[in-house]
Amino acid sequence: MNPLKFQKQLLLAVLSSLTSFCLVSCGEKELTFSKDIAPIVYKNCTPCHQPNGGAPFNLISYTDVAKRAKTIAFVTRTGYMPPWPADRLYTHFLNERLLSESEIELIQKWATTGKSAGDTNQLKPMLSYKRQSVLGPPDLVIDVPPVTIENNNTDRFYLIKIPYQIKQAQYVKSVEFVAGQPSIVHHANGHLLLYDQLTNPFAGKRIIETNDSHFLAQFNRLELLNANGTKPERIHSAFNYLPGSFGVKYPNGIGGFILSPNGTFIANDIHYGPSKKALIDSSKLYVYFADKKPERPTFEIMLGTNGVAPIVPPLQIAPNAISKHITELTIYNDISVLTINPHMHLIGQQFKAYALKPNGDTVRLIKIPQWQFRWQYFYTFTKPVKIPKGSIIRVEAVFDNTIKNPNNPFNPPQLIGERNDHGGASMRTTDEMLQFILTYMPYQKGDELIDLGGK
Ligand code: HEC
Numbered sequence: 001m002n003p004l005k006f007q008k009q010l011l012l013a014v015l016s017s018l019t020s021f022c023l024v025s026c027g028e029k030e031l032t033f034s035k036d037i038a039p040i041v042y043k044n045c046t047p048c049h050q051p052n053g054g055a056p057f058n059l060i061s062y063t064d065v066a067k068r069a070k071t072i073a074f075v076t077r078t079g080y081m082p083p084w085p086a087d088r089l090y091t092h093f094l095n096e097r098l099l100s101e102s103e104i105e106l107i108q109k110w111a112t113t114g115k116s117a118g119d120t121n122q123l124k125p126m127l128s129y130k131r132q133s134v135l136g137p138p139d140l141v142i143d144v145p146p147v148t149i150e151n152n153n154t155d156r157f158y159l160i161k162i163p164y165q166i167k168q169a170q171y172v173k174s175v176e177f178v179a180g181q182p183s184i185v186h187h188a189n190g191h192l193l194l195y196d197q198l199t200n201p202f203a204g205k206r207i208i209e210t211n212d213s214h215f216l217a218q219f220n221r222l223e224l225l226n227a228n229g230t231k232p233e234r235i236h237s238a239f240n241y242l243p244g245s246f247g248v249k250y251p252n253g254i255g256g257f258i259l260s261p262n263g264t265f266i267a268n269d270i271h272y273g274p275s276k277k278a279l280i281d282s283s284k285l286y287v288y289f290a291d292k293k294p295e296r297p298t299f300e301i302m303l304g305t306n307g308v309a310p311i312v313p314p315l316q317i318a319p320n321a322i323s324k325h326i327t328e329l330t331i332y333n334d335i336s337v338l339t340i341n342p343h344m345h346l347i348g349q350q351f352k353a354y355a356l357k358p359n360g361d362t363v364r365l366i367k368i369p370q371w372q373f374r375w376q377y378f379y380t381f382t383k384p385v386k387i388p389k390g391s392i393i394r395v396e397a398v399f400d401n402t403i404k405n406p407n408n409p410f411n412p413p414q415l416i417g418e419r420n421d422h423g424g425a426s427m428r429t430t431d432e433m434l435q436f437i438l439t440y441m442p443y444q445k446g447d448e449l450i451d452l453g454g455k
Contacts, residue, residue: 031110032118033062040103041065042126044082054182060127062117069111076107083375090367093379094453135176135247138286140166144177144267145206149184151278155428157210160267161222162190162285163201166259173256173290175239175265176247180282186429187242187376188270188283192235193224193263201264210269224266237300237437238265239285240341242376248339249288251454254441255338256294259287273429296441298338303327303395304435305343305418311434316417317347317401319410325434328394331355334443336384338452340365342395343435346373346407347416350398353436358390365393373407384447387440395436 031037041059049059058064065072075081082097099107110116142164149156175192179185204223219225226232235257239247265285272281303309309329317323342351348371355363363386366379387393401413409430410416416432441447 030116031106031113032116033065033110034118034120034122036106037065037110038123038126040099040107044097044099046127048082054179056183062120062123066115066117069115073108073111076104083372085368085370085372085375086377086379087367087369091364092382094382095380135174135249135286135288138176139289140164140170140287142265142285142287144180144283144285146180146280146282147207147270147272149181149272149275149279149281151276153274153276155186155274156272158267158270158272159208159210159218159222160270161201161204161206161224162265162267163206163262164259164264165201165262167261169261170259171256171290171293172259172287173294174247174249174288176286176288177239177241177267178284178286179241180284181279184273184275184279185241185281185283186271186273188240188267189237190239190265190267190285192238192257192259192265194233194235195226195263197227198263201262222266224264234266237439240378242341242343242378247286248378248380250298250338250452251450252290253292253295254450255296255298256290257297258293271429296444298439298441301329301331301393301438301440302435303329303393303437305433307435307437311418314417315432315434316415317399317432319413319415320402322349322398322400322402324396324398326394326396327434327436328392330392331387331389333389335387335440336443336447337365337381337387337438337440338384339378339380339439341376341378341435341437342366342368343376343433343437344371344373344397344399345429345432346409347399347401347405347432348373348397348434349400349405351395352397353393353395355387355391355393357388363387363391380452382452384441384450384452386443386448393436393438395434397434399432
């Protein structure tokens with residue numbers, strides 16, 4: 001054999017062995033549910049797609065996912081699922097539920113190439129979805145009095161007194177509202193009431209429907225007033241819940257309060273969406289203790305509806321109009337922002353919040369290019385965001401009250417706006433709101449470095 005020919009043959013041999021080698025192991029390896037798809041689904045989908053998770057069907061077993069593979073490929077490709085309305089190019093938050101390009105690709109491929117199951121014995125250890133709480137096992141569970149929801153397809157608003165008794169006073173880090181019927185609990189905003197003296201928090205009525213009467217009268221009906229007839233002090237927003245929201249537990253030392261041996265929380269204006277089925281909602285409060293006093297207490301600023309900064313122009317949106325509204329507030333101390341919550345109702349379209357520093361720089365907070373009424377998260381930053389004193393926090397929102405907006409509750413469109421009577425207690429989903437809540441602590445040097453997802 002001449003050397004050239006030999007070399008050529010050798011080359012061919014190497015090439016063919018390479019290709020045959022590739023055929024078995026380095027080409028298109030088979031994608032399986034167990035190895036490739038389940039980790040993505042369990043992390044990003046199953047927290048909602050499970051019994052009690054609020055989504056209409058489970059995504060747990062191989063069959064659950066395989067029989068919907070085509071739709072799943074579609075909703076992940078279009079970004080409809082997992083729901084994450086915040087613009088990921090603007091700012092980042094903890095627990096972002098977003099698929100990477102390669103994860104989306106994997107799902108597309110698996111759905112179109114045989115939907116192989118793989119070794120499903122591997123799945124069990126991965127299934128940590130079973131917790132209803134996002135924060136893990138609580139130190140104390142307080143039952144929220146059960147609420148009966150009629151099948152009459154209307155919104156309901158309640159004030160619910162949630163009394164508790166514990167052996168001794170406790171430092172509390174965090175309280176998570178765990179909805180019993182997540183598909184109809186639209187939101188809950190809760191406070192801890194503070195009394196000098198409270199003999200029996202369990203006395204009196206527990207649940208009343210909010211109505212147009214003054215809230216002192218409503219508190220009176222729940223036997224929640226101080227002995228002298230005044231409204232008790234409170235820890236504001238001791239818990240918050242909105243569809244798809246996560247409980248927040250800041251690192252040790254940040255946030256929290258003292259829970260006295262007996263007392264009561266109040267779910268102030270808990271809102272149930274319309275239901276065609278009669279249901280009983282038995283929600284719970286999961287309470288997480290801290291071993292020591294909070295070193296860095298947290299505070300809240302609320303702009304817009306019911307808040308400290310007015311909306312300009314006032315939030316009354318004429319039929320057939322698309323209108324832009326702004327609310328802004330100057331802050332007079334350096335603050336470290338931990339969590340933010342943008343809130344609008346059905347005809348909200350776009351939401352953007354940022355701070356303008358005295359030197360003209362912008363601190364980005366959040367941008368929601370396409371508002372999704374159903375997904376109103378409390379967004380916690382990965383690290384505290386410093387806003388220096390003298391800055392203006394500014395919120396810009398767009399509302400679309402035309403017939404082109406598929407979420408417009410009225411056809412033909414009607415005037416939609418705020419209802420601010422009695423602190424907004426009579427607000428319906430079909431009324432409109434523009435609200436921005438910031439949870440912050442007074443700034444200290446080094447705050448920008450704190451990992452808010454850490455212990
Ligand atoms: C925060 C909760 C939540 C998460 C996370 C979530 N879903 Fe959903 N999903 C829902 C709800 C609720 C619905 C019902 C429709 C709606 O309200 O938009 C739904 C609907 C769907 C639908 C039906 C869409 C249709 O129009 O028929 C599919 C398919 C789906 N989800 C797949 C997924 C997949 C895949 C993931 C993960 C990549 C995921 N979801 C993550 C809550 C969630």
